[in-house]
Amino acid sequence: MLKISELGARTGLSPHTIRFYEKHGLIEASTRTEAGYRYYNDSDVRRAEFVKTARNIGFSLDDIGQLLSIRVDKESHxxxxxxxxxxxxxxxxxxxxxxxxxxxxxxxxxxxxxxxxxxxxxxxxxxxxxxxxxxxxxxxxxxx
Amino acid sequence: MLKISELGARTGLSPHTIRFYEKHGLIEASTRTEAGYRYYNDSDVRRAEFVKTARNIGFSLDDIGQLLSIRVDKESHxxxxxxxxxxxxxxxxxxxxxxxxxxxxxxxxxxxxxxxxxxxxxxxxxxxxxxxxxxxxxxxxxxx
DNA sequence: TATAAGCTTAGAGTTAACTCTAAGGTCAAT
DNA sequence: ATTGACCTTAGAGTTAACTCTAAGCTTATA
Structure with a gap:
């Protein structure tokens, strides 16, 4: 489980940007500590890396949102x-x-x-x- | 002498955009009526057309500001x-x-x-x- | 037990270039 | 004199993707 800054180090996104992406529904921390700290598991990390890769290619956040909704249910798309x-x-x-x-x-x-x-x-x-x-x-x- | 909408028709800029450019120092109406209406003379029109041409090429408004300051005093540049x-x-x-x-x-x-x-x-x-x-x-x- | 590093939130600021709104004044034509 | 088109201003809104701030918790280290 990674903290937000560790996820940032892994993906090259800043904690600010990660929270921003979360607000826009792209990234999520499946666990929060009692104090509210975000913790990212392997699946969260892979999703974040997917977002970063798509962003690097040039996809907009909107595009990425669509791609992610396919990603979570590939059978239906x-x-x-x-x-x-x-x-x-x-x-x-x-x-x-x-x-x-x-x-x-x-x-x-x-x-x-x-x-x-x-x-x-x-x-x-x-x-x-x-x-x-x-x-x-x-x-x-x-x-x- | 042209009114703002006539200058707009001539240059393809909207009156809104012309006022916006004025606020940024790119275009000026050398005459105003008592009521405050902008009137553009030939020189103003040529300047506005210069701005539009530079904009069409892709220069930023900042770039155009620099080009205009050269334009008004070519001897010193x-x-x-x-x-x-x-x-x-x-x-x-x-x-x-x-x-x-x-x-x-x-x-x-x-x-x-x-x-x-x-x-x-x-x-x-x-x-x-x-x-x-x-x-x-x-x-x-x-x-x- | 301090201290510092790092986390939280809500919300404001940034950039570029418009674009629009509101509230009201002016002007030409009927 | 009235209508309608056009003009004025100040200021807010738009878009995309961040980026930062403030004020206050939490946690790991010395």
């Missing part, structure tokens, strides 16, 4: 349900990559067009391009 | 400052693409390993992989 979640995530990833690649193309082009030197920015071709809207847009704007 | 901002953004984009490509690889591999059919998930190879941590990790976990 199909492979298709699992692949649906996975494929949906893959589609999201692919879309985001496409957006970012478009940004990359634009940024690279801008960089290639500018001397990048100590000259005054008065005739900077990047500034000019931004001023004139000479740029492929139609991407979702967002931080990288 | 160098091309290098502009390329630094641009290159920094490009680096962010490249890092994010690398993370997402790693996710994509993992997700594709998982999908390839599973039948995806109506079979019970009892022996689903995706669930197995997640259970066993058989997955390349070390990416930032995040939504696509």
């Amino acid at each position: 199909s492979c298709q349900e699992v692949t649906d979640i996975t494929r949906h995530k893959l589609n999201e990833v692919n879309e985001r990559i496409a957006e970012l690649e478009s940004m990359r193309t634009t940024l690279s082009r801008l960089l290639a067009s500018c001397c990048g030197g100590p000259e005054q920015a008065t005739h900077c071709s990047i500034m000019d391009a931004l001023d004139n809207g000479e740029v492929e847009t139609r991407q979702r704007a967002g931080t990288a | 160098s091309c290098q400052e502009v390329t630094d901002i641009t290159r920094h953004k490009l680096n962010e984009v490249n890092e994010r693409i690398a993370e997402l490509e790693s996710m994509r690889t993992t997700l594709s591999r998982l999908l390839a390993s599973c039948c995806g059919g109506p079979e019970q998930a009892t022996h689903c190879s995706i669930m197995d992989a997640l259970d066993n941590g058989e997955v390349e990790t070390r990416q930032r976990a995040g939504t696509a």
Whole structure:
């Protein structure tokens, strides 16, 4: 049986994050001491590791919630349900990559067009391009 | 001179967003009527379009603030400052693409390993992989 | 028996970029 | 003069996934 900080050491999650995941129904301590301390058994640990693995891949906490509800009763769920979640995530990833690649193309082009030197920015071709809207847009704007 | 909704129509920004950008120092109405209505002149419009273009490329509002401070006094700034901002953004984009490509690889591999059919998930190879941590990790976990 | 490390909770704060609400003022057209 | 569209502000809400704080227990160690 592991305490919360020990589970943290095992999974790479902080105790704060573990409690946060618990609040969202992802992780549970099957035992509590009288004082309320959480104790995790082997099954709890495996579930927590599952969550961490899925998180590492990039699944959202919502996705993971769905995967976990399959996990606890595999007989009642199909492979298709699992692949649906996975494929949906893959589609999201692919879309985001496409957006970012478009940004990359634009940024690279801008960089290639500018001397990048100590000259005054008065005739900077990047500034000019931004001023004139000479740029492929139609991407979702967002931080990288 | 354009009213806020007209500037919105011109730039594709909502009046709400324009006010939000104003609060953050990106856009300004150089004229206000006595009643407080914002009126945008040509120069204001060009600045707003600059902001929208930069946003479309993927620059953050912070980045855009820096670009704008160069824009209003190009003589005092160098091309290098502009390329630094641009290159920094490009680096962010490249890092994010690398993370997402790693996710994509993992997700594709998982999908390839599973039948995806109506079979019970009892022996689903995706669930197995997640259970066993058989997955390349070390990416930032995040939504696509 | 102190002391420190670690645990508990509820709840607030963080980040980015919006997005919306409420309550009320203005303006152009009928 | 009335209607309806549009404008104003301050401030709250949204999303995702944490991250931290405060105030107070508990437990292991010296």
